[in-house]
Amino acid sequence: MSNSYTKAAFGLVVTAAEADLLRRVAAAIEMIGDADIGIDALEAHYATVGADFAALFPRTEFSPFDGLLDLFPDENYPMLDFDIHFGEPDAAGQVIVFLSGEQFGIETAANLIQRCARSALPFGFEWASDHDRLRAGEFGGGYVVITEAAIGYGSTGRMLDRALARSRAEGADGFVLAIRHAEHGLSFWNDTDGFDRLSRARVFSEAEAANFDVPIASAEPAEWLAMPAALLL
Structure with missing residues (x-):
């Protein structure tokens, strides 16, 4: 018999109000995961959770805590697959919240942070996967980037594939369509405004570039340029 693990451990700084909300959410999740707790007890507890909780996680006619279910990859198993520990508020009213676990619910944690810890955004964390036997393909990891929107x-497997692809062929990170202007230099295509600055450029796959109807925007012909490798790698 052998075991696989998905591990993470990280802290984030939130407001005291957000920490209080996270405590109430964690307590409610523990309740709805308990099959022995009936609807009357859930209704009684819902009456105490506060208006901010109810606004974020609106009830349904079937259960007061159905609004929590979209935090989880599988709504039939509403549970926190990690531990949450709260520090004490500092002089500025901020609280360090520490999340950790050996079978860490990556998606659940990300959803929880996005919904309940808005002051910490943008935020990201890393996770690792391993195995108690040295089996090929059982080790890796990844990261999560959380914004308001x-x-x-991302995973180390995908990052490795991309790095290998770059070593084999130009354009592994896509292509941009550019024109050269004698006075203004390079401009790059986007589907909204035409040729503009690089930060707004549309990045094409090789197949998309091959099938794109290149616009005629100036006397100079447009040209395809390969995107450079990402700085992260």
């Missing part, structure tokens, strides 16, 4: 996930 989105949650992004």
